Amino acid sequence: MTDLSGRISIGDVGLSLLLVLVAVVVSRARKADLERDIVIATFRSFAQLLAVGFVLDYVFDGNAALTPVVLAVMVATATLTSGARGRRVPGAHGIALASVTAATAGTLGVLLALRIVPAVPRAAIPLGSMIISNAMNVASLVMTRLRDDLASHRREVEARLSLGQTAAEASQDWHRAALRSGTLPIIDQTKVVGLVALPGAMTGMLLAGASPTSAIRLQLVVMYMLLGGNAFAALVAGHLTVRRLFTPHHQLIRSLSRNA
Amino acid sequence: MRVDGDGGRAIVAGFSARIPADGLTAMVGPSGAGKTTLLRLLNRLDDADGGEVLFDGRDVRSYDVIALRKRVQYVGQEPVTFPGTVADNVNAGAGTDALLGRVGLDPALATRAADRLSVGEAQRMCLARALALNPECLLLDEPTSALDAGSKGGIEALVRSLADNGLTVVMVTHDRRQAEELADRMLVVPAGGADGDSAGGSRPASVQKRRYVRRSRTLDGDSAGGGGGGARS
Numbered sequence: 083m084t085d086l087s088g089r090i091s092i093g094d095v096g097l098s099l100l101l102v103l104v105a106v107v108v109s110r111a112r113k114a115d116l117e118r119d120i121v122i123a124t125f126r127s128f129a130q131l132l133a134v135g136f137v138l139d140y141v142f143d144g145n146a147a148l149t150p151v152v153l154a155v156m157v158a159t160a161t162l163t164s165g166a167r168g169r170r171v172p173g174a175h176g177i178a179l180a181s182v183t184a185a186t187a188g189t190l191g192v193l194l195a196l197r198i199v200p201a202v203p204r205a206a207i208p209l210g211s212m213i214i215s216n217a218m219n220v221a222s223l224v225m226t227r228l229r230d231d232l233a234s235h236r237r238e239v240e241a242r243l244s245l246g247q248t249a250a251e252a253s254q255d256w257h258r259a260a261l262r263s264g265t266l267p268i269i270d271q272t273k274v275v276g277l278v279a280l281p282g283a284m285t286g287m288l289l290a291g292a293s294p295t296s297a298i299r300l301q302l303v304v305m306y307m308l309l310g311g312n313a314f315a316a317l318v319a320g321h322l323t324v325r326r327l328f329t330p331h332h333q334l335i336r337s338l339s340r341n342a
Numbered sequence: 343m344r345v346d347g348d349g350g351r352a353i354v355a356g357f358s359a360r361i362p363a364d365g366l367t368a369m370v371g372p373s374g375a376g377k378t379t380l381l382r383l384l385n386r387l388d389d390a391d392g393g394e395v396l397f398d399g400r401d402v403r404s405y406d407v408i409a410l411r412k413r414v415q416y417v418g419q420e421p422v423t424f425p426g427t428v429a430d431n432v433n434a435g436a437g438t439d440a441l442l443g444r445v446g447l448d449p450a451l452a453t454r455a456a457d458r459l460s461v462g463e464a465q466r467m468c469l470a471r472a473l474a475l476n477p478e479c480l481l482l483d484e485p486t487s488a489l490d491a492g493s494k495g496g497i498e499a500l501v502r503s504l505a506d507n508g509l510t511v512v513m514v515t516h517d518r519r520q521a522e523e524l525a526d527r528m529l530v531v532p533a534g535g536a537d538g539d540s541a542g543g544s545r546p547a548s549v550q551k552r553r554y555v556r557r558s559r560t561l562d563g564d565s566a567g568g569g570g571g572g573a574r575s
Contacts (some may be wrong), residue, residue: 241422241468244385246412246475255425331407333387340348 087290099124141203149203153210157182165300168225168323172335177322178221184216185315186210189307198303202210209307212283216268216308217315224319231256232327233338240334249328257320264316265309273304281305343393344377353379358393359529361512363479366505368521369514371531373560377514379417380531381481384512385414397479415472416481421464422487423456428467431456434474441470446500462493479510486520498524 102124109116141148160182165175190210192198199205232239232253242252250257275281280288283304287297327335347353354376361367369377382388383395386407395402424431429438429452439449445466451459459467465485472480485501486494492554502524505511515521521528 194523226435237418237420237422238424240387242424243419244387244411244416244418245471246408248408329389331386331389336388339393 095154105150138203138207140326141207146203149206150204152207153186153214156211157186160214164218164222164225167222168229170337171225171229171323172326172337173322174225177225177319178218180322181221181224181319182214182217182340184318185220185311186213188314189213190313193303193307208283209304212308213311214303216312219317220264220268220312220315224260224316228253228256228260228320228323229261229327229338231259232334236334236338240339243332243334245295247332249324249332252332253324253328257324260323261316261320264319265312268308268312272309275301275305343383343390343395345376345383345388345403346391354390357531359531361510361529362527363398363510365526366502366511366513366524367527368525369512369529369531370516370518370521372533373516375531375533377531378483381416381514384479384481385411385416387416403550412475413477414475414479414481415475416470417465417472417485418485419484419569420547421459421461421468423459423464423467426452426456428452428459431467432470432474434470437474442467444473445470446496460493462496463496465489465493466500469497469504473504477509478537479511480504482511482513484514484516487516537560 102120105120106117107306108114109120137152139240141152157179161175161179164178168174168178171177190206190213193209194201194206199209235256239252239256243249271281276284281301281304283295284301287300309336327338329335343357344352345354357376357380369380371377377386383390384397384402384404388516389403397405397410397414428447432438432441432452434441438452440451442449447463447466447470451467452461456464457466459473465488469480469485482501486497489497498520501511501513505526513521513525
């Protein structure tokens with residue numbers, strides 16, 4: 083079996099930069115004005131992954147106790163990113179934190195508790211990172227979608243409120259739409275998995291020399307974990323966002339009721 | 343009473359008024375005076391930042407907000423239709439036909455999609471939807487501003503008859519003529535309600551009696567469905 087792991091040298095990485103150069107040339111030729119972003123992205127990816135590589139080497143090499151710290155840093159970064167994205171929702175950072183944490187605890191926790199995956203850094207950290215990055219996107223999507231929908235439909239929301247509906251009732255159509263938009267991407271991915279794209283975990287295992295059937299078993303666990311994690315994230319984000327966009331007295335908050 | 347706007351400017355400041363529980367009170371004043379905001383305070387779509395709003399002698403904040411809104415119904419400027427049929431919107435079960443008749447709509451419209459109504463029909467449907475909750479008080483925000491002249495007269499007559507049948511109606515209008523012809527009294531909300539006087543200085547709004555009483559009618563404060571509407575800061 084051909085195993086690619088350990089066969090890629092730093093020189094090989096340098097050679098692959100030629101592909102980035104192609105992108106830069108295309109951008110310049112087409113005046114797409116993306117050269118700067120491409121260069122920044124390339125440098126960032128290099129520096130970030132290099133740093134993460136050293137950290138993971140250290141944690142895997144007899145410092146497993148640091149695993150929760152690594153996961154916490156990931157959750158914190160996801161919280162800052164998603165909180166900034168949803169900043170027009172009051173308390174967006176708190177919502178993002180709750181959403182990402184619930185998704186991680188609710189899925190990775192279950193996988194570890196049921197011993198589906200072993201409680202070792204080599205399993206917990208990559209799986210955790212997948213849940214966290216997915217949950218981050220879902221939380222951002224649900225927060226912004228719900229906020230924008232309620233703002234653009236504020237007359238209907240307020241008409242419902244003034245008829246004596248609760249905040250939950252008055253917002254339920256858009257709440258439902260936001261939950262759907264947050265979870266549909268992963269549902270679609272799960273539907274077409276393997277037919278359109280070989281997903282990341284499976285690709286990684288294949289490249290590392292694993293047999294396709296064992297790669298598939300891991301990929302299935304990953305897909306179901308992400309499905310569950312994204313649903314958790316959407317539920318928590320949706321619930322908390324509704325609570326933040328209405329006062330306890332079933333009024334739209336002023337930033338929504340007065341402006342679009 | 344005081345309601346703060348964005349950037350520290352007050353939308354309503356130093357305003358005080360008392361609205362009797364009988365008949366139709368027109369709230370008039372220049373745009374930007376805060377008339378809509380005052381209506382929104384009465385069924386708590388918004389809250390005052392200073393002072394108080396009383397309904398039937400009690401601070402509106404002391405009522406259960408859902409129960410208060412059902413007693414004090416608010417119908418906005420442009421009709422808002424919900425998805426579904428007219429019957430779905432009115433949501434009154436077996437009482438739908440009677441309600442549609444009461445607001446001058448053909449009961450045959452009950453099965454029509456609400457978004458297929460004309461603006462005038464939709465406004466009537468919104469009134470039926472509010473009346474379905476059997477409110478004591480109806481707050482109308484420029485109920486005819488989105489309508490053409492033909493539908494306007496119909497809604498005016500309807501609003502008048504609702505008031506004649508014992509409903510307390512408070513209607514915001516920028517149309518002085520409409521207020522004079524239709525209402526039992528006028529509540530003038532002064533310009534510069536946003537005068538920044540947030541110290542709570544009380545500037546009583548003037549309530550003018552209608553000059554021409556269209557028919558003699560006397561209603562005690564509490565006879566309108568057992569409740570009285572009063573807003574005071």
